[in-house]
Amino acid sequence: MLPLSMAAEGDSLEIVRITGRDELRRHLAELGLVTGEHVTVVNSIAGNLILQVKDSRIALDRALCNRIMVNV
Numbered sequence: 001m002l003p004l005s006m007a008a009e010g011d012s013l014e015i016v017r018i019t020g021r022d023e024l025r026r027h028l029a030e031l032g033l034v035t036g037e038h039v040t041v042v043n044s045i046a047g048n049l050i051l052q053v054k055d056s057r058i059a060l061d062r063a064l065c066n067r068i069m070v071n072v
Helices: 022-030 062-067
Strands: 012-018 038-045 048-053 056-060 068-071
Touching: 012 022, 022 062, 048 062, 062 068
Parallel strands: none
Antiparallel strands: 012 038, 012 068, 038 048, 048 056
């Protein structure tokens, strides 16, 4: 288990845990980032990630990515 911020471009990962306040977890859930969901890292730009989640692409900064724990 490692933070999403450590993932490389092209990695397909499963979210296993999201840490942080309830508001943060709720916001990420509204974006489709929930435990058990599979995400793919499309691009990494200066520590910020663009993710493919289902049929959407989402950009997250490094601070949010550090809150999302994934399995490789």
